[in-house]
Amino acid sequence: MKTALERIYNGVIKENPTFVLLLGMCPTLAVTTSGINGLGMGLSSSVVLILSNLIISALRKIIPNGVRMPAYIVIVASLVTGLQLVMQAYVPSLYSALGIYIPLIVVNCIILGRAEAYAGKNKVVPSIFDGIGMGLGFTVALTLIGAIREVLGSGTFFGMEIVPEDYRISIFVLAPGAFFVLAMLVALRNKLMSPEKKKKAAETSCSMGCAGCSMCGESGCGTADDADKSGVSAYGAKEDKA
Amino acid sequence: MKTVLLVLFSTILVNNVVLSRFLGLCPFLGVSKQIKTAGGMGLAVIFVITVSSALSSAIYHLLLVPFDLTYLSTLVFILIIAALVQFIEIFLKKFSKGLYKALGVFLPLITTNCAVLGVALTNVQNGLNVWMSTLTGFGTALGFAFAIVIMASIRESLDLSKVPKAFRGMPITLLTAGLMAMAFFGFSGINIG
Numbered sequence: 001m002k003t004a005l006e007r008i009y010n011g012v013i014k015e016n017p018t019f020v021l022l023l024g025m026c027p028t029l030a031v032t033t034s035g036i037n038g039l040g041m042g043l044s045s046s047v048v049l050i051l052s053n054l055i056i057s058a059l060r061k062i063i064p065n066g067v068r069m070p071a072y073i074v075i076v077a078s079l080v081t082g083l084q085l086v087m088q089a090y091v092p093s094l095y096s097a098l099g100i101y102i103p104l105i106v107v108n109c110i111i112l113g114r115a116e117a118y119a120g121k122n123k124v125v126p127s128i129f130d131g132i133g134m135g136l137g138f139t140v141a142l143t144l145i146g147a148i149r150e151v152l153g154s155g156t157f158f159g160m161e162i163v164p165e166d167y168r169i170s171i172f173v174l175a176p177g178a179f180f181v182l183a184m185l186v187a188l189r190n191k192l193m194s195p196e197k198k199k200k201a202a203e204t205s206c207s208m209g210c211a212g213c214s215m216c217g218e219s220g221c222g223t224a225d226d227a228d229k230s231g232v233s234a235y236g237a238k239e240d241k242a
Numbered sequence: 243m244k245t246v247l248l249v250l251f252s253t254i255l256v257n258n259v260v261l262s263r264f265l266g267l268c269p270f271l272g273v274s275k276q277i278k279t280a281g282g283m284g285l286a287v288i289f290v291i292t293v294s295s296a297l298s299s300a301i302y303h304l305l306l307v308p309f310d311l312t313y314l315s316t317l318v319f320i321l322i323i324a325a326l327v328q329f330i331e332i333f334l335k336k337f338s339k340g341l342y343k344a345l346g347v348f349l350p351l352i353t354t355n356c357a358v359l360g361v362a363l364t365n366v367q368n369g370l371n372v373w374m375s376t377l378t379g380f381g382t383a384l385g386f387a388f389a390i391v392i393m394a395s396i397r398e399s400l401d402l403s404k405v406p407k408a409f410r411g412m413p414i415t416l417l418t419a420g421l422m423a424m425a426f427f428g429f430s431g432i433n434i435g
Binding site: 187 | 262355359407412
């Protein structure tokens with residue numbers, strides 16, 4: 001029980017995938033034009049994340065180390081294909097609102113990142129809770145961004161009208177607004193954290209974010225170790241300079 | 243010739259892949275610290291997207307459609323991309339040392355660039371044939387390279403300016419991206435038939 005709560009706290013607050021690790025940026029910015037879309041995307045990704053953590057953790061002793069990335073990708077892609085068919089059948093309106101970003105859950109760094117960083121090394125039950133925590137953190141972040149953009153841009157809150165038409169700032173539902181809202185939220189988080197904590201968080205966010213991405217990147221090339229290493233180190237060096 | 247120009251114009255400026263369709267943000271934010279590395283990433287992406295959109299479109303039309311397997315396209319495309327990136331890497335290592343040195347570092351990072359899978363999927367959804375898919379892929383990748391190089395040059399000068407503490411790092415980068423998106427938004431008024 002303790003580990004379960006700890007994993008969930010870790011996913012939602014300490015290592016929030018969106019605000020702290022800055023992973024999975026594409027869906028975060030693209031589909032959050034309204035609160036309900038953000039919630040839908042967050043929940044769909046969470047389902048895939050929890051199931052992929054479960055399967056990968058259960059198979060962790062069977063999957064050979066050298067081909068683990070391609071194996072993970074196949075597992076995640078199959079889950080996403082299944083999800084796509086289910087959504088098409090039962091929630092067609094959400095399916096068409098999220099569009100291309102549903103199949104793109106496959107390349108969401110959060111999922112492969114968690115598979116590599118946690119599920120591939122831990123027992124089944126903690127992995128499930130890790131998936132729930134991370135998924136919840138992602139869902140909360142997406143819903144928050146979506147709700148802010150919806151209120152500012154279209155003057156509604158989950159469909160309820162609260163801002164009169166003359167006071168709506170339509171740019172917030174368009175592409176630039178997504179960047180602005182996320183920038184403000186990340187800056188707010190930086191501001192609220194104490195200085196030394198902030199520094200540490202900034203470091204981990206960078207190294208983790210890029211490690212997450214390069215880790216996923218390895219997927220295609222389980223064998224090309226030298227290239228991976230140079231890729232990772234090039235990333236690290238660049239981040240260090242900053 | 244006219245279609246070629248129109249497709250390129252629309253994919254590079256009007257529907258810029260990063261700034262209006264939010265694909266490929268991970269490398270756009272992660273590898274845009276210096277113009278040189280950003281350029282390398284841009285070139286690698288142009289290479290991979292062009293080849294992968296041609297290949298995935300060909301496989302879609304020759305294999306998936308005749309056997310009625312189109313619902314597998316996500317799964318098949320991601321495998322094509324992963325295998326292709328691996329293949330290109332081996333090929334470059336063997337035959338072009340110079341190009342491998344320039345692009346090699348970026349290749350492993352490209353499999354998870356969602357622009358690659360995104361372009362392959364939208365091409366199929368829009369019912370484009372192999373030639374148009376390749377062209378759209380090429381244009382999209384050019385748009386990505388264009389955006390990431392501009393971003394890198396802005397960030398290089400941002401390093402020299404005083405940024406409020408809370409905004410250092412990612413927030414100011416996101417704000418810059420937002421302003422760039424606003425600028426590119428100006429192109430969307432142009433109606434291309």
